[in-house]
Amino acid sequence: MRRGGVRSIVGRVARLRDSTARFARSGNGHPGARGKGSTVERTPDGRFVVVDGRRWRAADPALPEEVRTALLHHLGVARNAVRAARRAGDQDALRRARARVGAAKTGLGERGDPWWEQDDDARAHRWTRALHTLEE
Numbered sequence: 001m002r003r004g005g006v007r008s009i010v011g012r013v014a015r016l017r018d019s020t021a022r023f024a025r026s027g028n029g030h031p032g033a034r035g036k037g038s039t040v041e042r043t044p045d046g047r048f049v050v051v052d053g054r055r056w057r058a059a060d061p062a063l064p065e066e067v068r069t070a071l072l073h074h075l076g077v078a079r080n081a082v083r084a085a086r087r088a089g090d091q092d093a094l095r096r097a098r099a100r101v102g103a104a105k106t107g108l109g110e111r112g113d114p115w116w117e118q119d120d121d122a123r124a125h126r127w128t129r130a131l132h133t134l135e136e
Contacts, residue, residue, distance in 0.1 A: 056110070071108050074100065081093065082098055107130025109126065109127075
């Protein structure tokens, strides 16, 4: 674990806020949510969003805004790295970038154990662990 702990991470997260505004506006980080003509609906239980008829797991609504912003920033950077690695044909970079996408999405609650089945401590541990992984 890096020095500084959670307070240090939260401080870095706060500084990322301005650079991630376009990701935060998307509502859940899925590219389809931002596309022209796309409509985003939530299922009645709030656990999923429906984009162009496809159901996606919604981000955890308990995420603190600073953490959500940081995870969305990391998700965007990782997706760009996937795109660049694909263009370059670099399989090692592609594997690492996809792992970072997975870590960000897990931190958001979009992958892994469903956030609605976790208690508050498990949810906080999930996003803290993801931020530690992505900050390395």
